[in-house]
Amino acid sequence: MVRKVPPVGGVAPAGRRVVGGTFTADRGAHDRQRILGRTADGETRPGDSALFAVLAGFTLVIITGRPSPRTGRDGRQAAGRVVTRGVVLIALGFALTALDTSIDVILSFYGLIFLVVLPLYRLRATTLAVIAAGALVLPQVLYGVQQSIYDGAWSDTVIAWDPPARIGDSDGFTELLFTGEYPVLTWAPFMIAAMAVARLDLTDAKVRARLALTGGALAVVGYGGSWLALRLVPQARTVIADATDGGSASSAWWSDTVGDITDSTPPQWLLVAAPHSQTTFSLLGNAGVALVVVAAGVTVADRTPRVMRLLRPAAAVGMVALSAYVLHVVAVRVLGTEGGSMSALPVLSGYIAGAMVFAMVWTRHFRRGPLEYLLHTATRPARHIR
Template sequence: MVMKAPVADARNGSVVDRLVGIDLARGLAVFGMYAAHLGPDPGEGGLVGFLMELTHGRPSALFAVLAGFSILLITGRKAPKSGIAGRQAIARVAIRALVLLALGSILGCLGTQVEVILEYYGICFLLVLPLHRLSAYQLGLIAAATALVLPQVRSSLLSVAPNLLDPVFNLMVNGYYPAVTWVPFLIAGMAIARLNLNTLAAHWRLGLAGVALAVLGHGGSLLALSSRALTETSLWWSDVDGAFEPSKSSFIVKSSWIAAPHSETTLSIVGSTGCAMIILAACMLAVDALPRLRKLVWPIIAVGSMSLTAYVLH
């Protein structure tokens, strides 16, 4: 069984079960974003450069998948809440989305060099909230469909209005974390949350499915780029050399075969979702199979349980 820790609900003093593996994965995502924003430049090369490159794009994708998971923790994971409880849950998610939008705007006004993701998450919360009553199968199909279609929609919109400065267009299409290509991550997280994750077999299936998606996304990109005799074949998993800049390779920018972080392509979304599923499954397996590990990683779990606060502080 999945290890759970009782956490007091500050509003009413009740006890709410939290999946410890989820908090561990969320904590790893937060520290990964710390490394991406504050760590050494991946361009330095070597082992440190390689490890730093792994933190670019992937922690934020993991965070997005877990955000979708969290939506169903609020609205009803095994079965959607109904009646007054259901309406209250929807209101909680909507309020959380508005808080994220407000915090993101405030942090953006501070002039930090870090790309603030909170505004984009707020928009994504509102976009996927109507899907909270669907089954895991339905959510999985929608996640796959949006991962396939929305990157092409975004590309078409950018070709029509590449320099549009509208704030909503920036959040939806032209920003660093465009909502139109990040909602598949949240929907995938919602689909995962709807699954029965109470057995080791379920954790293994989740991890193996993640491996399949990671291979499909990044492996497919590697094969496609290599077959086209492109020099920037590192774009199947990274952009450490900056080859993704339009001034350096106009073909690469327009190509749908890239899977580098923040390339906003179908293969990138599929590969990053797979990596997120692998980490999530590994965290759940670890805290379940190795109970003593929980004591060793409790600081990470604690950060994961208050990830928004930790992100804002950093």
């Protein structure tokens, strides 16, 4: 029998932060520069995409049983719901990618990570935390795989036989696993860590305090370690700057102002912690930020109900995060608000305001967002699993 625990408040507002952050983070560096200005065109909130993955980990644990995993028939049905959810998100992500916007759509990566980490759902929090820590070697593995892809031809053969690769400008599952903006190999650790956190009793103030301290320590080790490494390793910043299309590499320990790799990736790149750099330092820093946000959100929900009432618009967006995200991508495609045709900051403000108004109106009448409801409906056949 699964022991019941109170629902975790404060997570839905974090979903609103994710939606707002992805409105800028999923756009290219050029769009972010237009939105934030040259003096602040770095990824000012590097934990947003990581927080997206962390909230996904919470979702998986809520579906499969919290704090203890479901077993027997209930467990099999829960696993079936997760598989369905993952497959639907993969398909939806490829469909949005086919719209050919400048947005790096996260949903297909998100769906595949669900499927990859699902076999771990019965593990205890401690075991999951150990696995997440061990996964810190995966950026080095990813670097080696990417070099073999760029230097060889085996990936071309795989892509040629991959049906999703024929949808839009995509390399299919090779992109999802290795070469995309959110490769499963380095983003699965976020979801595994979140699964460990979701198994904890977050209604306990001491547990939340330890979680916040752990997150802070991870952020310091990640960003601080990158800052130190970039200054201690001879010529590291010079090599990185020469290999990218941005400016100085001095801020690569936290910002994406260094730009993107233009040719081959030098080993020194593993020393940066810039957003989406897929390095161990980046994993540590982003995970730390995400854990602090979760701990803070749950603490605010527990101690200051009045503040939570003020945050209802943010919580509403968190409840319809999937719908808001998809509508954002579709709006960019339909309205043609990319490529410098419109002033970026007003457009961004309009997207965020529109998402909040939509969420407030919708959640006054319905428990789930429109796409959330369709996703829930798609998982209903799992009830027939024996």
